Amino acid sequence: xxxxxxxxxxxxxxxxxxxxxxxxxxxxxxxxxxxxxxxxxxxxxxxxxxxxxxxxxxxxxxxxxxxxxxxxxxxxxxxxxxxxxxxxxxxxxxxxxxxxxxxxxxxxxxxxxxxxxxxxxxxxxxxxxxxxxx
Numbered sequence: 839x840x841x842x843x844x845x846x847x848x849x850x851x852x853x854x855x856x857x858x859x860x861x862x863x864x865x866x867x868x869x870x871x872x873x874x875x876x877x878x879x880x881x882x883x884x885x886x887x888x889x890x891x892x893x894x895x896x897x898x899x900x901x902x903x904x905x906x907x908x909x910x911x912x913x914x915x916x917x918x919x920x921x922x923x924x925x926x927x928x929x930x931x932x933x934x935x936x937x938x939x940x941x942x943x944x945x946x947x948x949x950x951x952x953x954x955x956x957x958x959x960x961x962x963x964x965x966x967x968x969x970x971x972x
Contacts, residue, residue: 841885841900842876848892848899849874862891 839847849859860870863884872878873888880888882896889896 840876841880842874844899845888845892846874848894852892854891859888859891863887 849856856870856874857867860867863870869878873880885899886896889899892899
């Protein structure tokens with residue numbers, strides 16, 4: 839995917855209009871349309887402005903990847919957009935699975951500890967009742 843195609847695709851994924859992009863870049867709509875069609879070369883300063891408007895790093899915009907993945911995560915407190923190749927996401931997913939395994943093991947150990955502490959507490963309560971009767 840060429841840079842101008844990537845710009846168009848990301849703009850569309852973010853539901854930005856060409857008019858909105860042109861306005862934020864302080865240029866004419868016709869001029870911006872030429873960028874998306876690849877009819878004009880882009881200088882680094884213009885690429886940096888486009889990346890800023892799209893909320894991404896210019897390096898990610900310039901990295902021409904065969905399989906672009908767009909992930910939009912939103913909740914009530916914040917939103918974030920992530921762009922990466924599928925390969926990068928596969929690696930990140932594997933890391934998360936490994937971390938999840940570690941967390942599951944920690945959770946099991948925590949539950950064992952809580953069970954042991956409850957048993958100790960029951961034993962101490964029984965000891966207190968026994969001493970109180972005697």
